[in-house]
Structure formats: C-alpha cells, structure tokens
Amino acid sequence: MRKKRILLLSEGFGTGHTQAAYALADGLRQIDPDIQSRVIELGKFLNPTVGPLIFAAYRKTVSTQPKLVGLLYRKKYKKSLNRFTQSALHRVFYTQASHVVNQLRPDAIICTHPFPNIVVSRLKRSGLRIPLYTLITDYDAHGTWIDPEVNKYFVSTPEVRQKLLKHNVPSERIVVSGIPVHPKFWGNCSQAEAQRTLGLRPLPTVMVMGGGWGLSLHDDLLQFMTTWREHIQLLFCMGSNHKAIQRMEQDPAFQHPNVRIYGYTNEISALMDASDLLMTKPGGMTVTEGMMKGIPMLFYDPIPGQEEENCDYFIEQGLGERIESRETIARWFTDLQHHYELLRNKRQASQRSLTEAEQCPRAVLDLLH
Structure with missing residues (x-):
C-alpha cells in the first residue's frame, strides 16, 4: 500500500505560517512514520525572483506602517477575496500551482496561509478531487480564510470556531485542534538542565523574542532591562535582525x-525551558509555544489585526500581559528577584500535557485514515 502523502502549502508573510506547516508535518511523522509530507511556500516556489520581493515589501510595510496593515485587516475582516481578485492572484503568482499538485499527487492538501488556500479552492472548483484542509494559525478568523471548497478547518479555540460559524461555515467542517507546535515543544526539561545545556547561569531568566524577523522592543526599554542584569539573566533572540544584533x-x-x-536559532524550545518569563510579539506560533511550556508572557507592539487578537485572547485567558510602560517590566522583574519560587510553581502548574500537544496532528490523521 502506498504511504499517505500530505502537501502543506504556506507563504512567507511572516514566519509563523510556515513554522506551523513544518510543526504539523513533523508532528504527523512523529506519530505515524509512514506519513510522507512536503512543505512548500507556494508563491516563493513558483516565483523565486518575484516572491521574495513581495515578502520584503510586506515586511517593510509591517515595520513602517502597521496602522495601514491593521486598517486593511479590519476593512476586509468579514469578506473573502472577490472572484476578480482571486483570479488576478492566481494568474500573476500561481498559474503553475496545478502542475505542482499533479506532480506530487498528495492524498490531502493542508494550507496554513489564506493565499494558497484560495488557489487550491479555485483548483477544486475546476475539478481537483483532493481534500483541502485549512489550518488557521492565529486566535482569530479573518474572512480571507473562508471558502466553501475547504473540507475541514482546524482552529485554535472554541472562540475561533464560533467566529467561523458566524462566517456561515458548517459546524461539521470545523475541528478545534489547537495550533500545532514542533515535537521539540511536546515535552519540558528542567530549568536547571536547560541552563546547563545552554551554558547559562542558574539565575532568574527572561527571554526576549522579536520573531523570525527580529522586530525589537524600543531601545529605551531594552536599555531599561539591562539595569537589572546583576540579578536577572537576559536572553535576547533577535532573529534575522542583523543590524540590531550588531x-x-x-x-x-x-x-x-x-x-x-542570539540571532536566528533552533534552540527556542530549550531557551524557553531555561527561562522564567517570555517577552514577545504575540505571533500565533510563539504564543502557542509559550503556552505549551507554561511560561508567563509579556506582549509588546502587536501588529494591528491578528496579533492584536492573539494578544487580547491570551490576556483574557490569564496567560499574559501587555507591556504598557517601564512599570510593567519593573513589576515582573521585581517579582522574579524576590518571589522566584512562587512564579516557578505557577509555571509548572500551567504546563500543557503531551496529549494536548499532539491534538492537531492526531486530528489530521483521523481524517486521513
């Protein structure tokens, strides 16, 4: 019998969508080694010259005009892209998408970004007979994800399920599976062991993440944090922001x-194990990874739109707090210095189980088998 083949399609608008695809692919293989999976950033794959330019322009827009990004997100919140826009998107960037699908012959396609989701939905309307599953990678449900050709939606929470129902998605097509995280995040090692492995000191430790793009906190807040360096260990993960690192x-x-x-690193799981507090932008993947580890989070500069929704959700769940000023940081750092054991006990109590970590890949496998 031929092994099941899964094609996971993403796009490079931020790093979280593709991270989710790889996390799900690795999770599927971890549970069922007979699964064959392939992750492709479709626009970049089909247009290796133009694609990176588009993603670079998006990155610049997010960095310099976040309010514009939020305005566009809210303006189109309840709407799928119209047929004319979908057709233009397909003709300009995705004309060869059907050849990729025909060559790889997957048993199912899973999309972790709205654009390939739109493309595969068009192919299904033209006769493609492959199940299309859509993994929404945030704690919100924007209209661009929605298409009647999608066979199943995998969503993070019951709240997102309710939002899809308001978009008139049939309830039987929605699975509350959580957002997948890489198998590295399925377990926890002790803080002492993680600190030894990473060559860190046995101190209260704060991890600061800027995402894969390395978008950082304001310089005055970074400088303020260093005034605590005698008592608190600070780990700055700056991604690909080489200028900030230098x-x-x-x-x-x-x-x-x-x-x-740190620059871009594959040790995020170990760094979280070594830390007592995570300061981060509220991207869907990072906050999910932090939740799995049970680490309390402070959020800064959410991009208007989905990151604001992620931020609000995690604050409502008591899993994080937004940085409003230096006073927010000072209060947490003071607690780390003087009430360390209490915070450690709270963290250990909030770590998620292996069953919860495996929920999304198992939900996909249930459909495949």
Whole structure:
C-alpha cells in the first residue's frame, strides 16, 4: 500500500505560517512514520525572483506602517477575496500551482496561509478531487480564510470556531485542534538542565523574542532591562535582525555575563525551558509555544489585526500581559528577584500535557485514515 502523502502549502508573510506547516508535518511523522509530507511556500516556489520581493515589501510595510496593515485587516475582516481578485492572484503568482499538485499527487492538501488556500479552492472548483484542509494559525478568523471548497478547518479555540460559524461555515467542517507546535515543544526539561545545556547561569531568566524577523522592543526599554542584569539573566533572540544584533553587541550595556544575544536559532524550545518569563510579539506560533511550556508572557507592539487578537485572547485567558510602560517590566522583574519560587510553581502548574500537544496532528490523521 502506498504511504499517505500530505502537501502543506504556506507563504512567507511572516514566519509563523510556515513554522506551523513544518510543526504539523513533523508532528504527523512523529506519530505515524509512514506519513510522507512536503512543505512548500507556494508563491516563493513558483516565483523565486518575484516572491521574495513581495515578502520584503510586506515586511517593510509591517515595520513602517502597521496602522495601514491593521486598517486593511479590519476593512476586509468579514469578506473573502472577490472572484476578480482571486483570479488576478492566481494568474500573476500561481498559474503553475496545478502542475505542482499533479506532480506530487498528495492524498490531502493542508494550507496554513489564506493565499494558497484560495488557489487550491479555485483548483477544486475546476475539478481537483483532493481534500483541502485549512489550518488557521492565529486566535482569530479573518474572512480571507473562508471558502466553501475547504473540507475541514482546524482552529485554535472554541472562540475561533464560533467566529467561523458566524462566517456561515458548517459546524461539521470545523475541528478545534489547537495550533500545532514542533515535537521539540511536546515535552519540558528542567530549568536547571536547560541552563546547563545552554551554558547559562542558574539565575532568574527572561527571554526576549522579536520573531523570525527580529522586530525589537524600543531601545529605551531594552536599555531599561539591562539595569537589572546583576540579578536577572537576559536572553535576547533577535532573529534575522542583523543590524540590531550588531548595535547591541557594540553597546556596553549589553556586554555582561548575564546578557546573551542570539540571532536566528533552533534552540527556542530549550531557551524557553531555561527561562522564567517570555517577552514577545504575540505571533500565533510563539504564543502557542509559550503556552505549551507554561511560561508567563509579556506582549509588546502587536501588529494591528491578528496579533492584536492573539494578544487580547491570551490576556483574557490569564496567560499574559501587555507591556504598557517601564512599570510593567519593573513589576515582573521585581517579582522574579524576590518571589522566584512562587512564579516557578505557577509555571509548572500551567504546563500543557503531551496529549494536548499532539491534538492537531492526531486530528489530521483521523481524517486521513
């Protein structure tokens, strides 16, 4: 019998959509080694010259005009892209998409970004007979995800399920599965072990993440955090923001044994295990990974739109807090310094189980088999 083949399609608008695709692919193989999976950022794959330029322009827009991004998100919130826009998108970027599908011959297609979801839905209307599953990678449900050709939606929470119902998606097509995280995040090692492995000191530890793009906190807040460096270990994960890394490495405030600066790293799971507090932008993947680890979170500069929705959800669930000023940071750092054991016990109590971590890939496997 031929092994089941899964094609996961994403896009490079931010790193979270593709991370979710890889996390699900690896989770499927972890549970069922006979599954064959392939992850493709479809626009970049089909247009290796134009695609990266589009993603770079989006990144610049997010960095310099976040309010514009939020305005567009809210304006189109209740609407799928109209047929003319879908057709233009297909003709300009995705004309060869059917050849990719025909060549790989998957048993199911899973989309983790709205654009390939739109493309595969068009192919299904033209006769494609492959199940289409859509994994919504945030704690919100924007209208661009919605298409009647989608066979199943995998969503993060019952609240997102309710939002899809308001978009007139039939209830039998919605599965509350959680957002998948990489199998690295399915378990936890002790903080002491993680700190030893990473060569860190046995101190209260704060991890600061800027996402894969390395969008960082304001410089004055970064400088403020370093005033605590004698008592609190600071781990700055700056992603691909090489300019910020160089600037920080040359700044005397960051030149201290209790301050570490990382570029893009595959050790995020271990760094979370080693830390007591996570300061991050509220991207869907990062906050889900933090939730699995049970680590309390402070959120800064959410991109208007889905990151604001993620931020609000996690605050409502008591899993995080938004940084309003220096006082927010000072209060948490003071608790870390003086009430360390209490915070550690709370964290251990809120760590998620292996069953919960496996929920999304198992839900997909149930459909395949």
